[in-house]
Amino acid sequence: AQSVSQHNHHVILSEAASLELGCNYSYGGTVNLFWYVQYPGQHLQLLLKYFSGDPLVKGIKGFEAEFIKSKFSFNLRKPSVQWSDTAEYFCAFESGAGSYQLTFGKGTKLSVIP
């Protein structure tokens, strides 16, 4: 079955620390990959997405993610986090077969301490 694994349930960082959130998916074919963010009390919104081309994808608010096909991974990074990055982050993929469905990971809660 298709699935997404997010390695950390809760990450706590101080402001200015670097961030890397792990995401691995299980699917052998072409994938489209996404990171969504949910700020406290707000709706889910797209951070960045990968469809094809350059495996290093840049998103909003200074986030980036790298697709490593050989590792089935799509890790999210930010060089210096801010208190306003406190949120829950979800990795998701679509199998590329025109199914329209996204498979989501269980989410990683990020707490940034000022």
Place this chain on the structure above:
Amino acid sequence: DVKVTQSSRYLVKRTGEKVFLECVQDMDHENMFWYRQDPGLGLRLIYFSYDVKMKEKGDIPEGYSVSREKKERFSLILESASTNQTSMYLCASSFSVGRGLADTYEQYFGPGTRLTVT
């Protein structure tokens, strides 16, 4: 700007009641989705629809049904609410293939309805 709206932010219902959750999108999206979000479990797909009057079961359809009579509106129905259906319910919509690769599959989410069944 894509807008997905849900009829209520908070809802409290009693066990056994019939519950309707409404979702409306204003971007002429073909696809619409209902998820439930629970702590530690992420988002789980209940039902989705890729066209008017069409529906497909997701991962956890038991105890739910859906209705899509108009393209912009997708309703989730709990026929007889139970306490284990207490959750946050999220609606989403997206274009289908053929509208341009950059938009394909990206889902736009509503604010969610927090349903409590007592």
